[in-house]
Amino acid sequence: MLRSKTCGELRLSDANTTVTLAGWVQTTRDKGGVLWIDLRDRYGITQLLLEDGQTAPELFTTARSLGREFVVQATGTVIERKSKNPNIPTGEIELKVTALTVLNPAKLPPFLIDDDTDGGDDLRMKYRYLDLRRNPVRRNLELRHRMAQQTRIYMDGQGFIEVETPVLIKSTPEGARDFVVPSRMNPGEFYALPQSPQTFKQLLMVSGFDRYYQIVKCFRDEDLRADRQPEFTQIDCEMSFVEQEDVLNMFEGLVRHLFKSVKGIDLAEVPRMTYADAMKLYGSDKPDTRFDMKFVELKGTFDTVDLTSGKGFGVFDSAELVVGINAPGCAHYTRKQMDELTDWVKRPQIGAKGLIYVRYNEDGTLKSSVDKFYSEEDLQKWAVQFGAKPGDLMLIISGDSNKARKQLNELRLEMGNRLGLRDPNVFSTLWVLDFPLLEYGEEEARWFAMHHPFTSPKPEDIPLLESDLGAVRANAYDLVINGTEVGGGSIRIFNRDLQARMFSILGFSDEEAKSQFGFLMDAFEYGAPPHGGLAFGFDRLCSLFGGSDSIRDFIAFPKNNSGRDVMIDSPSEISDKQLDELKIATTVPAK
Amino acid sequence: MLRSKTCGELRLSDANTTVTLAGWVQTTRDKGGVLWIDLRDRYGITQLLLEDGQTAPELFTTARSLGREFVVQATGTVIERKSKNPNIPTGEIELKVTALTVLNPAKLPPFLIDDDTDGGDDLRMKYRYLDLRRNPVRRNLELRHRMAQQTRIYMDGQGFIEVETPVLIKSTPEGARDFVVPSRMNPGEFYALPQSPQTFKQLLMVSGFDRYYQIVKCFRDEDLRADRQPEFTQIDCEMSFVEQEDVLNMFEGLVRHLFKSVKGIDLAEVPRMTYADAMKLYGSDKPDTRFDMKFVELKGTFDTVDLTSGKGFGVFDSAELVVGINAPGCAHYTRKQMDELTDWVKRPQIGAKGLIYVRYNEDGTLKSSVDKFYSEEDLQKWAVQFGAKPGDLMLIISGDSNKARKQLNELRLEMGNRLGLRDPNVFSTLWVLDFPLLEYGEEEARWFAMHHPFTSPKPEDIPLLESDLGAVRANAYDLVINGTEVGGGSIRIFNRDLQARMFSILGFSDEEAKSQFGFLMDAFEYGAPPHGGLAFGFDRLCSLFGGSDSIRDFIAFPKNNSGRDVMIDSPSEISDKQLDELKIATTVPAK
Known part of the structure; x- marks a missing residue:
């Protein structure tokens, strides 16, 4: 290692030891023959000291040449500081430098690498790798890491198996717009990127996996409203031999575990409200109950x-x-x-x-x-x-x-x-239950699945499928925190005939249903267990835990509102050779 | 829950308790007025018992109607078995059934759901959800889950942060062929799916994340040789302020941890060999040293x-x-x-x-x-x-x-x-070191990076870049187990000029290098630390641990050699509406 210690770990008990640190120059102060350097890494900041008459002159020359964000390696003796800094864990010591090497110089960054930066949004997106150096941004991603860790600890503890489902799947017409991927080996055909692993997780239940989860990337080619991302991450879960109550309890447990382990908050029992009541009392299916x-x-x-x-x-x-x-x-x-x-x-x-x-x-x-x-x-x-x-x-x-x-x-x-009633550090949770199964699209003059076509109607409402589609309630549920839907799911249909009936209501011909979802309906005939599940929006959950409205702040390399990554300049044109190999052409007029 | 216990947990100590199980009918035996049913779930098999004169006649009728793979729920009393089965953990008890419900009937499966199946490859791929019910296949995926868990435990313990890097990135000409994704919002432009998160993990080092890892899907549009998959999973890692020795030690530690925790094997120290010696002594850069x-x-x-x-x-x-x-x-x-x-x-x-x-x-x-x-x-x-x-x-x-x-x-x-010297249950590991930096492509008449363009030459060989390109050794290393390369990595270039020189050697014009990798070269100018890393092929590592040659057996939903998922029938044609929205056309002649 090019260091023996990090910049966050030295204490008074390390005094008189010789150590080597490496990191970034945060600031330098040069005053009356004494030169201090704040050296920064992910773990903290340590003060380096050079003193006239005590430090070799050539080290002074090197030290005086350092600019902000230079990467340096410093060896020296840990000593007690004369004036201590109680605000940082290393504030009782400093490093009396005996060797100093510039590992890499740095140009002046285009904005201040500081908690409060002077960089605008566009500039910080273009130099995202510099924005990620700032403490608040790095802390967001550390929070995200802890959220993922704790999610896995809880799910593993409950006997869930993480199974990776494929990213190259099949385009289906229902739901949002798919991103597609032309297949070179199968010219004229396309894969689609998953909007969720919905059908695969249901197949895993048919396979007897019993409890499945995955923290997984999903994709939607939608017009990007503020704070939507074309690729996003879900905590995706499914369980067999369960009823709605079991799913609610299991994932209320997850949310409680996350609040406790990540934020130290003992969450009260999550209250429940029907969709009808939520609409009547709040005019919204995701009321802010703070x-x-x-x-x-x-x-x-x-x-x-x-x-x-x-x-x-x-x-x-x-x-x-x-x-x-x-x-x-x-x-x-x-x-x-x-x-x-x-x-x-x-x-x-x-x-x-x-x-x-x-x-x-x-x-x-x-x-x-x-x-x-x-x-x-x-x-x-x-x-x-x-x-x-x-x-x-x-x-x-x-x-x-x-x-x-x-x-x-x-x-x-x-x-x-x-009225200041929406404090991001106060958390109010709510289960919203009994969603309608279907909603009518006036424009398209047909019924749409309110959640998705695999959601089960309440058994007692199944007769209404023949008489009053709008009145059929689903075994579907959303978890709402502070007015944001952070998760949603349902008990699924696991019977071929009911699934076929559902597709028919949604306007699929028998042939379309078969070509798109035949594999799932077939699977239901080979011994499908009752099952249900839930998916959490992981980016959103992280931003809520971080007390932020913006999911972008919790994604390492987000895209802007045009779906562009301005740092790497993507998407971009590809070569004619690539297009030829894929047997596709763009139909955009040449500029 | 539709069950109070699983099919794997009842023991003699549970005798005389009333429980409810749910699962799949493995077999039924009907003999002399006694009917036994083996009920299966992920956790095991429990024997159900119905006896003439003791069990209500209508339960017999239901029980006799059961076929293989029916999904049933059974309630009853746990009793000691007369003839015990020492081969299964539940072999001392059986369940005397008092209630029996068919949750879902099942058609006769197209092949035997058994450790030894009569189903051919194609049939099992088409009905993958049934193949996944078989113990050996399910166990493979359980192994994979444990491998991922233990990887995370080790990496978390070493202070690595898991950061998700984007899936929709930019197409670059170097390396294998990219899968591309047309952008609807940016007509005529394409995203690419990552062959690895290489540049992003390097940027995270520039950002000061210090230690990064991710278990991540990667994509290569290559002609599929046997046992290659278009999407595959990597354990991807990067560290700052390290030299080659540090990276080797860190990941030797990971491999040792995995062998110990997953297989109970105390792995000996991993021997090291130069590329030159490997070629001389084995004619291969991935020798089988068993x-x-x-x-x-x-x-x-x-x-x-x-x-x-x-x-x-x-x-x-x-x-x-x-x-x-x-x-x-x-x-x-x-x-x-x-x-x-x-x-x-x-x-x-x-x-x-x-x-x-x-x-x-x-x-x-x-x-x-x-x-x-x-x-x-x-x-x-x-x-x-x-x-x-x-x-x-x-x-x-x-x-x-x-x-x-x-x-x-x-x-x-x-x-x-x-000679029987390649026992899949014997493990021999090897670090192969000092790979050549470059190899000459006769056909293209130019130099190619043996690993990738970001690999650092050995400092002492840098002068050879001006005189003898073929003699330049890289700070690159592969981990080989049983003749399979399971991981590889390098110390990276972190200096703009050296990176630019490298691109020039690889035949990039200045403009091409800038348009493709300008963001990375820019990043090197703003304080990039020395860094290096490694990536393991996770599918391959799992198959090795599972004693199998086939990575497909360790992927839940693999694709065949034509890149097709025959279960969901993907890839497939998409609608003209989709093509129009994406401003692309296929150039395949209509069939």
């Missing part, structure tokens, strides 16, 4: 007593749903603030037509933006419904049920932000 | 005293090299056997022109196929050179040095097979 502010209906679809109609306010009279939230302690909002909030919900991304408010003043009076139509007595009834107290502000949206709920969900999250 | 039979030269290039020329035998007189092996105890080979062996080396795959032999008879006389040219005294000198004893057989090949060595290597391995 704060309350549940939806309150003044007129609606769930047996709500109508407290709004017939008072001459046409907007509410014609609305399918009148629904609001009570923002605690916000009665002080000024007219200007209300106008700004109204504009916020009217932005195209939210799309509300307007925002009605009722201020519950500290003196007990009520003041609303619809005083023209509703008496103080009416508003009092609303306040009771909202459970509002003096000092609160009720915010009400109306219209089509689905749209109004979505809009109010956005407003609720925004109010949570404004 | 047996001796080293090459002996009678005339050659390595200061060998010429014992063959000038006796009128033109074949040897004109040969660059006359080299042989001594096959111990083979003097009894008949003329017929010798003819057959001669034919064997003359096959096109080996390509020898002929085979000369010298029989060292038990009575001390020598008899050769070139008695016409060489006296007994000549042959005696040869025998001394060979270290032959009475009863041995010397086998000699001559010709061009490289060809003769390759041919004799094949013959040596064949003789090892014939």
